[in-house]
Amino acid sequence: MIRTNPELLTYINELYNKKNNGITEEKHNPKQRVIEQNKRYNWVYIIKKGITKCYLSDENGKDFIQEFLGEGMEFGEIEVFSGNPSFCCIEAITELVVYKISYIDFNTLLENDKKFNRLVIKAMAAKISYKAPRHSYQQSYPIEDNILRLQQLFPKLTEVISKSDIANYLGVTLRSLNRTLNQLKHRNEN
Amino acid sequence: MIRTNPELLTYINELYNKKNNGITEEKHNPKQRVIEQNKRYNWVYIIKKGITKCYLSDENGKDFIQEFLGEGMEFGEIEVFSGNPSFCCIEAITELVVYKISYIDFNTLLENDKKFNRLVIKAMAAKISYKAPRHSYQQSYPIEDNILRLQQLFPKLTEVISKSDIANYLGVTLRSLNRTLNQLKHRNEN
DNA sequence: TTTGTGTTGGGACAAATGTCCTTTTATAAA
DNA sequence: TTTATAAAAGGACATTTGTCCCAACACAAA
Numbered sequence: 001m002i003r004t005n006p007e008l009l010t011y012i013n014e015l016y017n018k019k020n021n022g023i024t025e026e027k028h029n030p031k032q033r034v035i036e037q038n039k040r041y042n043w044v045y046i047i048k049k050g051i052t053k054c055y056l057s058d059e060n061g062k063d064f065i066q067e068f069l070g071e072g073m074e075f076g077e078i079e080v081f082s083g084n085p086s087f088c089c090i091e092a093i094t095e096l097v098v099y100k101i102s103y104i105d106f107n108t109l110l111e112n113d114k115k116f117n118r119l120v121i122k123a124m125a126a127k128i129s130y131k132a133p134r135h136s137y138q139q140s141y142p143i144e145d146n147i148l149r150l151q152q153l154f155p156k157l158t159e160v161i162s163k164s165d166i167a168n169y170l171g172v173t174l175r176s177l178n179r180t181l182n183q184l185k186h187r188n189e190n
Numbered sequence: 191m192i193r194t195n196p197e198l199l200t201y202i203n204e205l206y207n208k209k210n211n212g213i214t215e216e217k218h219n220p221k222q223r224v225i226e227q228n229k230r231y232n233w234v235y236i237i238k239k240g241i242t243k244c245y246l247s248d249e250n251g252k253d254f255i256q257e258f259l260g261e262g263m264e265f266g267e268i269e270v271f272s273g274n275p276s277f278c279c280i281e282a283i284t285e286l287v288v289y290k291i292s293y294i295d296f297n298t299l300l301e302n303d304k305k306f307n308r309l310v311i312k313a314m315a316a317k318i319s320y321k322a323p324r325h326s327y328q329q330s331y332p333i334e335d336n337i338l339r340l341q342q343l344f345p346k347l348t349e350v351i352s353k354s355d356i357a358n359y360l361g362v363t364l365r366s367l368n369r370t371l372n373q374l375k376h377r378n379e380n
Numbered sequence: 381t382t383t384g385t386g387t388t389g390g391g392a393c394a395a396a397t398g399t400c401c402t403t404t405t406a407t408a409a410a
Numbered sequence: 411t412t413t414a415t416a417a418a419a420g421g422a423c424a425t426t427t428g429t430c431c432c433a434a435c436a437c438a439a440a
Contacts, residue, residue, distance in 0.1 A: 064326035081315035124314045125271035136254035139361025171329025
């Protein structure tokens with residue numbers, strides 16, 4: 001739900017502290033967009049502190065939240081390899097601190113630092129493997145099952161994330177989310 | 191819909207023909223499973239010829255098709271990096287020929303062959319970036335829109351892929367798929 | 381204070397989708 | 411040929427989810 005990658009963060013911290021690798025730091029306020037959809041960038045980011053949402057919006061104004069990204073999560077790296085403009089939008093939810101690496105420096109690290117190379121690949125493998133069961137579950141089960149699953153995986157959910165973000169994450173309307181939460185509440189009372 | 195990766199296939203072909211890299215060939219008949227869910231393997235595969243489906247099944251017997259994989263597509267590589275057992279099942283749809291590389295040889299290539307390394311990363315980036323819009327679209331739009339989208343992206347769909355596979359790809363029941371196809375047909379007749 | 385604006389919550393109804401069941405057809409096995 | 415078996419198609423009904431509203435509340439800006 002809120003993904004993290006401590007292993008990657010630790011390594012980037014080391015790199016940042018050790019030498020001049022072209023890694024810089026940047027701060028963002030809540031609701032600020034770090035990356036916009038369909039634009040081109042020359043930076044790869046790694047979250048040092050805070051939470052963002054990663055989402056796609058379509059022509060009809062519907063947003064679909066891919067993932068909530070926490071510490072150590074990388075974004076903007078896919079476009080280094082695909083050569084495409086950004087396919088999603090990254091927006092800060094909390095106060096956010098990110099590390100920033102230019103494409104050039106990122107590629108240099110990839111080629112010359114085996115550990116970095118392996119960590120980047122592992123991060124991508126993780127993205128692939130957590131998307132699969134989520135997609136599968138969301139398609140196959142009703143809203144209620146998905147809410148219960150989320151609450152179990154991440155109990156503090158509603159403290160951090162707004163209702164409409166949760167709805168957009170589950171791919172349902174706010175109305176449906178509220179209705180289902182209500183049914184769950186009443187069922188627990190009896 | 192049926193993903194391919196010609197660039198990777200070309201390179202693996204070269205490797206296979208050139209020297210002894212530990213790459214072997216293997217054939218499978220339709221409906222045969224190359225990889226089963228939750229099992230451990232020591233092989234990475236690349237499709238030389240044919241089509242497979244990649245799907246997750248859950249406790250309740252529901253199958254959700256992640257993707258149809260065609261020539262040049264790689265599978266089993268995620269587990270090299272995650273260290274987990276296979277998270278999906280790969281089943282041949284047509285006659286299938288695959289290249290097979292052991293984890294050891296795969297890792298050796300990754301470390302020593304920069305082009306191979308880059309192609310594997312690119313393949314993973316592609317997987318991430320096509321999953322996102324698909325997931326988004328399927329969650330946000332009704333079955334009809336999704337069928338129309340599929341028909342446009344891949345007109346010969348129903349010739350190759352069974353109805354129930356299409357339903358499992360869209361995450362809907364066969365009944366709903368049929369109903370929607372029927373509605374579309376009647377609408378076109380008038 | 382008043383005036384917005386965003387978030388939360390829910391009523392009433394419509395539309396989409398699922399469940400269960402039956403039939404037909406094609407194709408393979410005996 | 412007969413017999414199974416799987417795929418395709420659809421009827422009838424139940425359930426889920428969406429759409430379109432409106433109301434209450436918090437909180438910030440004027």
